[in-house]
Amino acid sequence: MQADLLLPLFSRKxxxxxxxxxxxxxxxxxxxxxxxxxxxxxxxxxxxPKLLQADYxxxxxxxxxxxxxxxxxxxxxxxxxxxxxxxQVQLLQRQIWPQTYDYWRDGDWQLQWxxxxxxxxxxxxxxxxxxxxxxxxxxxxxxxxxRQWFYRSGRRQQHQFVKDLIATVTGLPKDLADLxxxxxxxxAYAGTSDFQLGLDLNLTADELSLKRIAxxxxxxxxxxxxxxxxxxxxxxxxxxxPLSRGAEHTYALWxxxxxxxxxxxxxxxxxxxxLEHLLEAAILVPDFNFESLPLQQLIAVNPESYFAQxxxxxxxxxxxxx
Amino acid sequence: xxxxxxQAELKTRFKFTEFRPGQAELLQAILDGQNALGVLxxxxxxxxxxxxxxxHIEGLFIIxxxxxxxxxxxxxxxxxxxxxxxxxxxxxxxxxxxxxILAHLADYKFLFVAPETLCQPQIIRRLEEVNIGLxxxxxxxxxxxxxxxxxxxYLRLGTVSQQxxxxxxxxxxxxxxxxxxxxxxxxxxxxxxxxxxxxSVDRPNLYLRTEFVQRDDDKWQILQQLLVPRxxxxxxxxxxxxxxxxALKIAGATKRPVAFYHAGMDNLARQQVQQLFMRDQxxxxxxxxxFGMGINKxxxxxLIHYEMPANFENYLQEIGRAGRDGQQALTLIFxxxxxxxxxxTRQQANQIQxxxxxxxxxxxxxxxxxxxxxxxxxxxxYQRADFTEDExxxxxxxxxxxxxxxxxxxxxxxxxxxxxxQQVCDYFDHQSQTIQxxxxxxxxxxxxxxxxxxxxxxxxxLTTESPTTQLLSAGQIWPQLFVDLTETDES
Numbered sequence: 001m002q003a004d005l006l007l008p009l010f011s012r013k014x015x016x017x018x019x020x021x022x023x024x025x026x027x028x029x030x031x032x033x034x035x036x037x038x039x040x041x042x043x044x045x046x047x048x049p050k051l052l053q054a055d056y057x058x059x060x061x062x063x064x065x066x067x068x069x070x071x072x073x074x075x076x077x078x079x080x081x082x083x084x085x086x087x088q089v090q091l092l093q094r095q096i097w098p099q100t101y102d103y104w105r106d107g108d109w110q111l112q113w114x115x116x117x118x119x120x121x122x123x124x125x126x127x128x129x130x131x132x133x134x135x136x137x138x139x140x141x142x143x144x145x146x147r148q149w150f151y152r153s154g155r156r157q158q159h160q161f162v163k164d165l166i167a168t169v170t171g172l173p174k175d176l177a178d179l180x181x182x183x184x185x186x187x188a189y190a191g192t193s194d195f196q197l198g199l200d201l202n203l204t205a206d207e208l209s210l211k212r213i214a215x216x217x218x219x220x221x222x223x224x225x226x227x228x229x230x231x232x233x234x235x236x237x238x239x240x241x242p243l244s245r246g247a248e249h250t251y252a253l254w255x256x257x258x259x260x261x262x263x264x265x266x267x268x269x270x271x272x273x274x275l276e277h278l279l280e281a282a283i284l285v286p287d288f289n290f291e292s293l294p295l296q297q298l299i300a301v302n303p304e305s306y307f308a309q310x311x312x313x314x315x316x317x318x319x320x321x322x
Numbered sequence: 323x324x325x326x327x328x329q330a331e332l333k334t335r336f337k338f339t340e341f342r343p344g345q346a347e348l349l350q351a352i353l354d355g356q357n358a359l360g361v362l363x364x365x366x367x368x369x370x371x372x373x374x375x376x377x378h379i380e381g382l383f384i385i386x387x388x389x390x391x392x393x394x395x396x397x398x399x400x401x402x403x404x405x406x407x408x409x410x411x412x413x414x415x416x417x418x419x420x421x422x423i424l425a426h427l428a429d430y431k432f433l434f435v436a437p438e439t440l441c442q443p444q445i446i447r448r449l450e451e452v453n454i455g456l457x458x459x460x461x462x463x464x465x466x467x468x469x470x471x472x473x474x475x476y477l478r479l480g481t482v483s484q485q486x487x488x489x490x491x492x493x494x495x496x497x498x499x500x501x502x503x504x505x506x507x508x509x510x511x512x513x514x515x516x517x518x519x520x521x522s523v524d525r526p527n528l529y530l531r532t533e534f535v536q537r538d539d540d541k542w543q544i545l546q547q548l549l550v551p552r553x554x555x556x557x558x559x560x561x562x563x564x565x566x567x568x569a570l571k572i573a574g575a576t577k578r579p580v581a582f583y584h585a586g587m588d589n590l591a592r593q594q595v596q597q598l599f600m601r602d603q604x605x606x607x608x609x610x611x612x613f614g615m616g617i618n619k620x621x622x623x624x625l626i627h628y629e630m631p632a633n634f635e636n637y638l639q640e641i642g643r644a645g646r647d648g649q650q651a652l653t654l655i656f657x658x659x660x661x662x663x664x665x666x667t668r669q670q671a672n673q674i675q676x677x678x679x680x681x682x683x684x685x686x687x688x689x690x691x692x693x694x695x696x697x698x699x700x701x702x703x704y705q706r707a708d709f710t711e712d713e714x715x716x717x718x719x720x721x722x723x724x725x726x727x728x729x730x731x732x733x734x735x736x737x738x739x740x741x742x743x744q745q746v747c748d749y750f751d752h753q754s755q756t757i758q759x760x761x762x763x764x765x766x767x768x769x770x771x772x773x774x775x776x777x778x779x780x781x782x783x784l785t786t787e788s789p790t791t792q793l794l795s796a797g798q799i800w801p802q803l804f805v806d807l808t809e810t811d812e813s
Contacts, residue, residue: 124803134398136593162800170796178793
């Protein structure tokens with residue numbers, strides 16, 4: 001991977017580089033999520049799901065040899081040098097870094113990208129009476145979703161889809177609009193190779209991928225202003241609960257005012273795991289109530305516990321971020 | 323079924339008038355309920371055999387493929403031709419998609435699966451519940467330790483086949499020597515009777531050429547000369563980085579629409595390059611060996627090996643991308659002593675040392691394995707195939723020796739002065755024929771200059787308008803994608 005594209009993830013203050021790797025690849029633990037919250041990198045969760053540890057380490061090594069980053073071995077942290085900060089600013093000025101990306105709002109960008117490509121391909125091919133083609137989506141679930149969406153859509157909805165798509169893309173900054181439109185294709189329009197796109201936009205392959213995510217996340221943000229029943233909006237399912245399945249279950253019981261002792265008693269999981277579920281909710285649920293009486297009682301059982309300490313850290317960080 | 327009936331169906335369903343050699347014979351054998359092994363040259367339409375059989379044999383068709391890119395290509399072709407519902411099971415699927423596919427297996431006709439995925443107990447259990455019509459082992463030479471592409475997971479396919487009980491099994495390959503064929507028969511079919519069809523690997527429409535160079539830069543000079551006529555061109559290089567760099571150099575020096583292709587790209591980007599190349603919207607593709615098995619562009623007129631491959635098998639597989647329409651194509655390989663040395667160094671660097679195997683089996687932290695996920699993958703594959711530590715060391719020693727011999731043998735071929743085509747046939751064919759060496763056969767740059775050769779060969783150039791390399795604006799793209807843009811909401 002192109003090493004300098006990692007620069008926006010670091011700051012002049014030391015950051016745990018391994019936690020950043022886990023955030024980027026979407027490894028959900030309280031420790032990683034808390035690091036994401038602390039470094040203001042939570043939106044970049046699952047941003048590079050296929051990033052290999054070896055490639056990440058190699059990129060960090062390169063940035064260190066360029067004097068952009070400085071490692072502190074004993075704390076396993078890395079911070080930007082003044083030179084690195086300058087390079088970071090220059091990179092951000094090139095507007096290829098996806099500033100509006102938010103995993104918790106948009107979900108997995110790879111799936112959303114496939115949904116966009118496939119829905120456009122399906123409508124375009126239908127309009128051009130092309131029935132035989134390979135779908136531009138590799139995920140069977142996305143294929144099944146778009147198939148259902150297409151069969152539900154009548155001619156009027158398809159027309160509205162095209163209209164909303166053009167209006168939304170046209171509303172993007174021109175470079176993002178052209179990048180997005182040139183990435184679409186169907187039997188009627190063959191599109192352009194990524195290599196050619198990169199050449200024309202003066203971007204490397206990795207920069208092109210990044211800028212494409214920037215275009216997609218801006219697009220995802222903008223379609224939230226369309227009416228709920230807009231056929232374009234229906235292509236992209238609303239982001240699911242930010243919580244993992246276990247945490248969602250525990251948090252639902254907690255919100256239903258079940259006493260903690262009952263939750264613990266009725267669960268097959270250890271109390272420590274259930275407490276971690278609450279911590280996950282404290283990090284990810286926007287209106288998590290830190291002041292609720294049951295929560296205060298839970299803290300009071302052992303204010304020095306891992307749970308109480310972490311919760312206090314999360315609350316302080318969220319206040320700071322707000 | 324008679325050959326005439328099969329031919330009539332071929333015309334109706336696939337719009338071909340004739341079977342290619344071996345297709346009808348293998349189809350007849352399978353329709354008679356026999357297991358079969360087909361050794362057919364590249365471009366001979368191996369995948370048509372199982373596609374053809376879909377309406378004739380009830381139940382799911384499982385196709386084992388060694389490469390993810392190969393699976394995606396075959397899948398797309400089946401989907402595009404509407405031959406039946408098809409899907410893929412491999413390590414790239416997330417848990418949700420995997421569950422979905424396993425729960426809906428009965429809805430599919432074709433299931434493309436990676437060998438390591440197929441061998442997982444829960445997959446086998448699920449497949450035992452399903453009626454398996456045909457079990458296809460594609461690129462079956464991967465089963466043999468004598469082949470260059472040996473995959474330990476392939477060794478378990480014989481056992482898996484006994485568990486899932488397909489009605490018929492078909493093994494397919496383009497590159498199998500006698501020794502490899504014996505291994506396939508033994509490992510996959512055990513003691514069952516097998517119908518075998520072996521065709522010659524000879525492709526008379528491919529002109530074979532060795533081009534000797536003294537310096538790396540000589541290659542670039544010659545390449546520029548070759549890129550002047552508008553021939554659809556495929557250039558093989560050794561690494562991903564080289565593919566990207568050479569594509570960039572060509573884009574800078576010529577007006578030819580070019581792209582690179584390698585396994586590091588995501589599926590959709592690879593698919594895009596393939597489709598643009600197929601539609602002649604790209605003139606030149608610079609690729610690693612990932613652009614290979616199963617990709618079907620008919621009119622590749624010029625195929626260049628910028629660096630030498632490691633053996634005859636890869637060479638044959640790769641030159642097989644050219645001239646699939648039966649018209650003449652030029653395949654040219656640069657011969658440079660430095661490439662040979664680089665290849666040897668790469669092979670040595672990739673060798674797994676006995677100590678590393680030992681560390682792996684005794685779960686001792688090993689720096690080599692930490693730095694090389696590919697070596698770890700190989701050892702995990704052996705472990706999955708129930709190899710002991712000693713067996714792994716013995717097998718690796720053998721395969722490393724085989725590979726070293728193969729590279730030496732191929733280097734001798736490149737430096738030889740006798741008919742290149744005859745040597746390829748002698749290497750692969752069970753009963754090698756005598757090749758009629760003529761001016762459309764082969765040459766070395768020592769015997770015939772490139773200019774002389776190019777004036778002799780009359781390769782057809784692309785006649786379509788050269789595609790523009792300039793980007794369109796979003797406003798120019800919408801009318802191409804969609805019709806009825808001016809239609810009102812009320813329509």
